[in-house]
Amino acid sequence: MQKDTQLFDLIHKELERQRNGIELIASENFTSLQVMQAMGSVPTNKYAEGYPGKRFYGGCEVIDEIETLAIERLKKIFNASWANVQPHSGAQANTAVFLACLKAGDKILGLDLSMGGHLTHGSPANFSGKNYQALFYGVKKDTGTIDYDQMEATAKAEKPKMIICGASAYSRDWDYQRIRSIADQVGALVLADIAHPAGMIAKGLLNDPFEHSHIVTSTTHKTLRGPRGGIIMMRHDFDNPFGVKDPKGNIRPMSALLDLAVFPGMQGGPLEHVIAAKAVSFGEILTDDYTAYAKQIIRNAQAMSAAFVKRGYHLISNGTDNHLMLIDLRNKNLTGKKAQETLDKAHITLNKNAVPFDDKSPFITSGIRVGVPAITTRGLLEADMEPIVEMIDTVLSDTANEGRIAEVKSRVHSFMSKFPLYPELG
Ligand code: DSN
Numbered sequence: 001m002q003k004d005t006q007l008f009d010l011i012h013k014e015l016e017r018q019r020n021g022i023e024l025i026a027s028e029n030f031t032s033l034q035v036m037q038a039m040g041s042v043p044t045n046k047y048a049e050g051y052p053g054k055r056f057y058g059g060c061e062v063i064d065e066i067e068t069l070a071i072e073r074l075k076k077i078f079n080a081s082w083a084n085v086q087p088h089s090g091a092q093a094n095t096a097v098f099l100a101c102l103k104a105g106d107k108i109l110g111l112d113l114s115m116g117g118h119l120t121h122g123s124p125a126n127f128s129g130k131n132y133q134a135l136f137y138g139v140k141k142d143t144g145t146i147d148y149d150q151m152e153a154t155a156k157a158e159k160p161k162m163i164i165c166g167a168s169a170y171s172r173d174w175d176y177q178r179i180r181s182i183a184d185q186v187g188a189l190v191l192a193d194i195a196h197p198a199g200m201i202a203k204g205l206l207n208d209p210f211e212h213s214h215i216v217t218s219t220t221h222k223t224l225r226g227p228r229g230g231i232i233m234m235r236h237d238f239d240n241p242f243g244v245k246d247p248k249g250n251i252r253p254m255s256a257l258l259d260l261a262v263f264p265g266m267q268g269g270p271l272e273h274v275i276a277a278k279a280v281s282f283g284e285i286l287t288d289d290y291t292a293y294a295k296q297i298i299r300n301a302q303a304m305s306a307a308f309v310k311r312g313y314h315l316i317s318n319g320t321d322n323h324l325m326l327i328d329l330r331n332k333n334l335t336g337k338k339a340q341e342t343l344d345k346a347h348i349t350l351n352k353n354a355v356p357f358d359d360k361s362p363f364i365t366s367g368i369r370v371g372v373p374a375i376t377t378r379g380l381l382e383a384d385m386e387p388i389v390e391m392i393d394t395v396l397s398d399t400a401n402e403g404r405i406a407e408v409k410s411r412v413h414s415f416m417s418k419f420p421l422y423p424e425l426g
Contacts, residue, residue: 026371
């Protein structure tokens with residue numbers, strides 16, 4: 001077969017883009033080569049609807065071993081008693097939880113998207129806001145931290161069936177114990193979506209949501225540094241609260257309902273090549289190298305946030321506990337859109353982001369979100385954060401100065417050439 005040079009040339013172009021630039025999108029990372037090798041491998045050819053030992057197709061004996069390895073490694077990382085590794089994404093993982101735990105029209109309570117929440121936590125533009133009655137809590141205006149009093153008051157007034165914690169743009173840790181106590185007062189389930197901070201939670205560097213949440217979901221490609229995908233976990237399985245019984249009349253455990261919600265509830269054939277790559281990344285997370293990586297993420301984020309503050313940038317909540325920071329650019333007379341587009345020209349990649357109480361539309365925004373997981377994977381240390389912030393500041397201080405932007409771009413390229421990415425790929 002003729003090689004598809006048109007496509008592979010584009011992939012090589014993307015490799016060069018990733019190599020040359022400074023990647024600060026908080027939800028992105030660089031997987032290891034072996035994660036990518038597993039992803040581009042023969043399990044992609046196999047249909048395997050069902051679960052290990054209970055498939056609807058023949059020839060699944062090796063696939064069963066692959067998926068079981070992924071499940072067992074994941075359970076070990078988080079000290080979980082049950083895990084499902086089949087969701088194609090974090091959104092699919094959340095969809096499956098909703099399908100298993102809620103009826104259409106039930107009330108859910110999540111962090112407002114405009115305050116740092118996620119689309120799947122009740123946004124009116126998403127299935128979660130269309131099929132369920134979504135209520136929201138936010139952050140406090142003075143501190144930028146979660147308003148647990150508001151969460152409690154809304155929960156008591158509205159009696160939601162589920163409280164969702166987790167965010168896409170929140171730089172502080174969560175008080176899972178308080179959330180569970182609020183949920184218990186109103187009979188709600190707690191879903192912790194740890195897609196962003198999962199890597200630090202895995203290493204005990206942030207609060208542990210597992211003891212206080214009924215169900216935990218995550219993506220696998222952010223701080224966990226695996227292939228793109230989703231996962232669902234529980235540390236403690238429990239009798240489903242809906243009275244669903246098996247054919248013998250026994251109440252089914254929640255894990256059974258969640259498995260059924262993923263397949264056949266919401267997905268068909270699992271992506272076993274991606275599950276193979278998840279298994280590889282979970283194996284990596286269990287190593288000391290990854291522990292050092294997770295600690296370095298936090299050190300880098302703190303060094304970077306201090307460098308921004310030193311240059312007069314307004315960080316929401318004044319800093320970070322995790323891998324990201326949210327910056328309000330209004331005191332710099334800039335929109336998030338302008339900042340993102342101008343930094344792109346200098347090959348510094350990040351995303352515009354609404355800040356709490358933003359007066360601009362989600363397409364413009366007043367802020368940017370900055371994250372360090374990807375540059376930490378490339379080997380950058382605390383001392384490298386100040387030069388990056390200096391380059392960002394140079395670009396943002398004069399967004400019309402094309403000459404200066406071009407000069408920063410060439411500095412970015414020479415800076416990143418000291419941190420080779422996938423040298424094996426030529
Ligand atoms: N798109 C992801 C992020 O950037 O945080 C959330 O799904």
